[in-house]
Amino acid sequence: MTLHIPFDNSFARLPEGFAARHAPDPVPAPRLLAVNRPLAADLGITLPDDDDALARVFSGNALPEGAEPLAQVYAGHQFGGFSPQLGDGRALLIGEVAPQNGPRRDIQLKGSGRTPFSRMGDGRAWMGPVLREYLVSEAMQALGIPTTRALAAVATGETVQRETGLPGAVLTRVAASHLRVGHFEYFAARRDTPRLHMLLDYAIARHAPDAATPLDFLQTVIARQADLVAQWMSVGFIHGVMNTDNTSISGETIDYGPCAFLDSYHLERVFSSIDTGGRYGFANQAAILPWNMAQLASALIAAEPQGAAVLEAYTQAVHAMPTAIETAWLHRFGQKIGLARAAQSDRPLIDALLGLMMRDGADFTNTFRALSGADPAAARDQFLDRAAFDDWAGDWQARLRQEDDPAALMARVNPALIPRNHRVEAMIQAAVAGNMAPFQELSDALATPFADPGDAADLTRPPTAEEAVTRTFCGT
Structure with missing residues (x-):
């Protein structure tokens, strides 16, 4: 069997x-680390059983027939400052596939060498970072959160x-597309x-x-991003570098660099080593995406006839986004405590639980999973002030x-397993030493995050003080 990608x-x-x-x-000596055969099948890609052949292709040493490698150009606001030209500095889009049973997908090599935008x-x-993105993006897929996917690591x-x-x-990444807010900023800044x-x-x-108009398009992107950030927060995910060049038009999570997951719950938690001011901290994510959408709106206005009515329509679209995020957040967190259709009147009940969790350092994932179990009272073990929890639980049960x-x-929306930061870092250290077993163990367990973990129960354990990860790095 020979490799075939229907570009x-x-x-x-x-x-x-x-x-x-x-x-x-x-590259001098490509060696296959991982390949996602189920994803390849979904994309209509035929993969040989020869690992060496796969390593040559997914390292970029032997491009398959039909590939047209290119580096996209875009701009971006990075930590609030505008860079008029960025672009793919270490990635190449090698082509797209349009399978009969699914939407069009990009295939990109990440880490494939210098480009004109490096x-x-x-x-x-x-x-x-390659193995982190492979593992975390596939875990996000299993959690039901829109995301780029990982096809191979070499x-x-x-x-x-x-x-x-x-x-x-080198990571082979699959995406609905790699179009970003920064693509629109690039041409708008040049008045092209x-x-x-x-x-x-x-x-x-x-x-x-x-979408019949640019405004319709903006509103579509806003709706996707509003739901996406609520989904991130509902599993304790922190992107870490939410620049406009890392904000996808498709509404997928993209660019997993210094990402992390909450262990103990705290609104202001920051992991990214480059986010020294906490711009992209856990709670701030809900404020940053409207800011990013404002930059998209500003770029799109350049494609419209100018006028006060146009400016007002775009302004209203962006200003409506915080309400859309609040609605999506309330829906997601309401489900986490068993409320199928949470109303605004349920917000104090949710906030009270989160306040107790933050005060007592309760584990985010394990608390909600315990509430979902056969004995929800087991969740009280996550709290120092158990009397306060008991008071809350009485209101909740009512x-x-x-x-x-x-x-x-609750069992459907509260995972037992997430890619805990200390497990991801231990996996990376083992892989660097030549041991891929922890990677495979994590990958297998995270494929079914809502199931009873069984033999993988130790993966639910929060880190000890010695294991705790306090900083994550993008790898560039």
């Missing part, structure tokens, strides 16, 4: 100015220099209205075919009497 590369057919065609840099970077990735056999020498790797219109037409056709089957609902 149909629509982005490559856009005219000059959207990307730079560029081949991957060869600036001072080396264009490479090291093994840690060790390159070369050393990547960061603070020290580290083993190199013709290409801005081309980009908008392309994005609408691919991601919002029902509210649950209005629900049909809260236990079944």
Whole structure:
């Protein structure tokens, strides 16, 4: 069996100015670390059983027939400051597939070498971030959260220099597309209205075919992002670097760099080593996405006839987003305590629980999972002030009497397993030492996060003080 990817590369057919065609840099000794055969099958991709052949393809050493590698160009607001040109500095879109049973998908090599947009970077990735993104993105998929996917990870056999020498790797990433807010900012900043219109037409056709106007498109993207951030927060996920060039038009989670998950609950928790001001901390995520959508709105206005009415319509769309996030948040967190259709009047009950959790350092995932169990009173073990929890639980049980089957609902939305930060870091250390068993163990367990963990129960354990991860790094 030979490898076959049924490419149909629509982005490559856009005219000059959207990307730079560029081949991957060869690597000396590619070695397959992981491959996602079920995802490949869903995409209509035929994979051989030969690991060496897969390693050559997914390292970029042997591009499959039909590939058209290119680096996309875009701009972006990074920690609030505008960079007029960024682009794929260490990634190449090698093409797209359009399977009969699903939507079009990009296939991208990440860590494949320098591109015309690399600036001072080396264009490479090291093994840690590659395996983190592979594992966490697939875990997010299993949690039901829109995300890019991982098709393969390959060790390159070369050393990547960061603070020290580290083993190199390449990730093959699959996405609904890699279009970002920064794509629109790039052409708007250059006042390149013709290409801005081309980009908008392309994005609408691919991601919002029902949108009749640029404003309709903006509202579609806003709705997706509002629900996405509520889903992130409902599992304790912190993206860590929510720049506009890391905000996907499709509404998928993209670019997992310094991401992390809450252990003990705290609104202001920050993990990313580069987020020194806490701009992208846990609770701030709900405020940052409207800011990012304001930047998209500002770019799209350049594609519209100017006028006060146009400006007012875009302003109202962005200003409505916090309410949309609040509605989505209330729905998600209401379900977490068994309320199928939480109303605003239920907000104090949810807030009271979260307040107790933050005060007592309760584990986010384990608390909600315990509430979902056969004996919800077991959740009180997460709290120091058990009397306060008991008072809350009395109010909660009274509210649950209005629900049909809260236990079944909670079991569906409260995972037993998440990619705990200390487990991810231990997996990376083992992989660097040549042991991929922890990666496989985590991958297998996280594929069914809502099931009883059984033999994987130890993966539910919060970190000890010595194991706790306090900083995460993007790997560039």
